[in-house]
Amino acid sequence: MSTPPATETTTFADLALRPELLEALTGLGYEEPTPIQREAIPPLLAGRDLLGQAATGTGKTAAFALPILQRVPLGGGGREPLALVLVPTRELAVQVCEAVHRYGRGVGARVLPIYGGQPIRSQLRALERGVDVVVATPGRALDHIGRGTLRLDKLELVVLDEADEMLDMGFAEDIEAILHDTPEAGQTVLFSATMPPRIDRIARRHLRDPVRIQMGREAAPGNVPLVRQSAYVVARAHKPAALGRVLDVEAPTAAIVFCRTRDEVDQLTETLNGRGYRAEALHGGMNQEQRDRVMGRLRAGTAELLVATDVAARGLDVEQLTHVINYDVPSSPESYVHRIGRVGRAGREGVAITLAEPREHRMLKAIERTTKQRIAVEKVPTVADLHARQLEMTRAALHESLLEDELDRFRVVVETLADEFDVMEVALAAVKLAHEATATGGADDDEEIPQVAPPKAERGSQGGRGGSGPKRRSPAGGPAGADGADGAMTRLFVGAGRAAGVRPQDLVGAITGESSLSGRQIGAIEISDRFSLVEVPEVMAEDVIKALRGTKIRGKKATVRRERY
Numbered sequence: 001m002s003t004p005p006a007t008e009t010t011t012f013a014d015l016a017l018r019p020e021l022l023e024a025l026t027g028l029g030y031e032e033p034t035p036i037q038r039e040a041i042p043p044l045l046a047g048r049d050l051l052g053q054a055a056t057g058t059g060k061t062a063a064f065a066l067p068i069l070q071r072v073p074l075g076g077g078g079r080e081p082l083a084l085v086l087v088p089t090r091e092l093a094v095q096v097c098e099a100v101h102r103y104g105r106g107v108g109a110r111v112l113p114i115y116g117g118q119p120i121r122s123q124l125r126a127l128e129r130g131v132d133v134v135v136a137t138p139g140r141a142l143d144h145i146g147r148g149t150l151r152l153d154k155l156e157l158v159v160l161d162e163a164d165e166m167l168d169m170g171f172a173e174d175i176e177a178i179l180h181d182t183p184e185a186g187q188t189v190l191f192s193a194t195m196p197p198r199i200d201r202i203a204r205r206h207l208r209d210p211v212r213i214q215m216g217r218e219a220a221p222g223n224v225p226l227v228r229q230s231a232y233v234v235a236r237a238h239k240p241a242a243l244g245r246v247l248d249v250e251a252p253t254a255a256i257v258f259c260r261t262r263d264e265v266d267q268l269t270e271t272l273n274g275r276g277y278r279a280e281a282l283h284g285g286m287n288q289e290q291r292d293r294v295m296g297r298l299r300a301g302t303a304e305l306l307v308a309t310d311v312a313a314r315g316l317d318v319e320q321l322t323h324v325i326n327y328d329v330p331s332s333p334e335s336y337v338h339r340i341g342r343v344g345r346a347g348r349e350g351v352a353i354t355l356a357e358p359r360e361h362r363m364l365k366a367i368e369r370t371t372k373q374r375i376a377v378e379k380v381p382t383v384a385d386l387h388a389r390q391l392e393m394t395r396a397a398l399h400e401s402l403l404e405d406e407l408d409r410f411r412v413v414v415e416t417l418a419d420e421f422d423v424m425e426v427a428l429a430a431v432k433l434a435h436e437a438t439a440t441g442g443a444d445d446d447e448e449i450p451q452v453a454p455p456k457a458e459r460g461s462q463g464g465r466g467g468s469g470p471k472r473r474s475p476a477g478g479p480a481g482a483d484g485a486d487g488a489m490t491r492l493f494v495g496a497g498r499a500a501g502v503r504p505q506d507l508v509g510a511i512t513g514e515s516s517l518s519g520r521q522i523g524a525i526e527i528s529d530r531f532s533l534v535e536v537p538e539v540m541a542e543d544v545i546k547a548l549r550g551t552k553i554r555g556k557k558a559t560v561r562r563e564r565y
């Protein structure tokens with residue numbers, strides 16, 4: 001396919017990472033570096049600056065975390081950090097911190113998240129004890145730099161992660177100030193999902209002869225097979241249920257479900273078998289004999305689902321396959337093309353379905369851009385959809401049975417019952433029995449699956465990790481309608497927050513004054529230091545955005561757009 005075979009077989013060991021890191025990666029079930037890791041890790045290890053265009057889902061966190069961890073002395077270094085990672089939100093600070101901690105366990109790296117809304121005292125204590133890597137939001141990092149509690153003298157590496165988001169949130173000046181304070185000789189790494197001119201300007205000012213990496217450059221659209229492609233956006237917690245629903249509605253003859261890691265393959269296979277599907281795991285940790293056995297079961301039809309990693313499924317050709325399901329968004333458009341190439345061969349029909357987490361929405365867009373094909377984001381089938389589909393399948397099965405014309409031996413049953421019941425009633429009872437015998441359905445058969453988890457629910461599920469967080473306001477007139485009870489709500493990002501003196505009433509005033517929305521229709525409002533989030537009815541979102549863009553909030557123009565996940 002588009003990626004040359006030589007790079008396809010690059011392993012983490014080929015990247016010359018230290019043994020503690022290789023062990024951690026094997027322990028996590030990572031089989032091979034993602035494209036961005038393959039491209040970014042060698043120059044970063046060699047001390048180069050880097051400008052990378054990559055969205056969440058590409059594996060960019062490990063791409064910068066591993067080279068950082070490569071330098072941390074075993075058991076941790078001195079008191080001052082050797083790396084600073086700047087991120088736009090506290091959620092990301094926590095996430096990146098956890099990832100660096102996971103990768104750096106064997107190294108003994110000390111990692112600290114620093115973000116607003118968290119008591120400063122515990123941060124001070126941790127800084128005093130000494131840290132190797134600080135992951136911070138720019139505002140709070142600058143606070144600590146100003147107080148002299150975060151010293152940058154020993155810094156060897158600065159990473160700007162999701163730089164476009166940081167600029168959108170008004171952190172441009174803070175970032176400039178921080179970069180100004182970092183040692184001249186250090187390395188600077190900038191990752192951004194988009195590369196607007198503002199990012200380019202920062203790169204030109206602060207990056208020295210950077211290596212440039214752009215995700216998805218190599219994908220050859222000509223190679224994309226013609227299959228029906230769609231995606232569902234669901235929160236991580238709802239993924240197993242969403243997968244079950246998709247499988248029940250699609251009823252594939254045979255499907256391959258792709259996961260990122262070995263561990264995920266094993267876990268998901270177990271979950272699926274527990275729910276009554278016949279699933280088999282296939283990953284790089286299995287020997288040839290085990291793999292042959294699995295493939296044999298799939299070909300013979302004793303297994304209907306193959307749960308696999310990219311590595312294990314490379315080159316796989318199974319005629320029966322009708323569906324490819326991406327349990328996670330693949331780490332590059334090339335990998336997506338590889339995966340969906342398992343179906344739709346030789347003119348056969350194929351279906352590719354991707355389950356994306358809200359934050360991975362952009363990755364879907366990147367895939368669409370490189371494949372030049374649309375991936376329709378669809379609503380997760382509802383319980384009613386599932387039931388309708390199951391009835392349809394029963395009807396189709398009966399139809400087939402009627403055409404087969406081998407029904408005579410059952411005539412006596414119908415005739416006997418017809419003495420007592422109407423033939424229609426007899427038919428209904430027979431259909432009921434047939435339906436119950438064939439309709440699949442897992443544990444979540446009668447549970448609706450939320451399409452996109454509202455971001456606040458996501459925060460809630462991370463409860464306890466995130467500090468106090470931004471102030472919230474209940475919707476005017478109580479919660480009615482705020483959670484989409486009478487229509488879906490959507491969150492808008494407004495690039496002005498507490499620091500600009502913005503209060504909930506300013507936002508309500510601006511929205512009701514400039515658009516046709518009433519105060520009652522506005523949902524929850526969250527105001528953080530640098531930005532605000534406002535829930536409005538989805539159907540009105542574009543009107544509100546247009547109206548707010550044409551007005552000032554607390555005397556200033558602000559960025560207004562849909563929240564990006």
Ligand code: AMP
Pocket residue numbers: 029030031032033034037055056057058059060061062260261
């Ligand atoms: P990121 O784009 O950094 O947010 O990473 C997305 C997801 O991919 C995370 O869940 C990582 O744990 C996972 N991941 C990163 N690198 C790899 C890899 N080489 N193999 C498998 N999974 C990975």
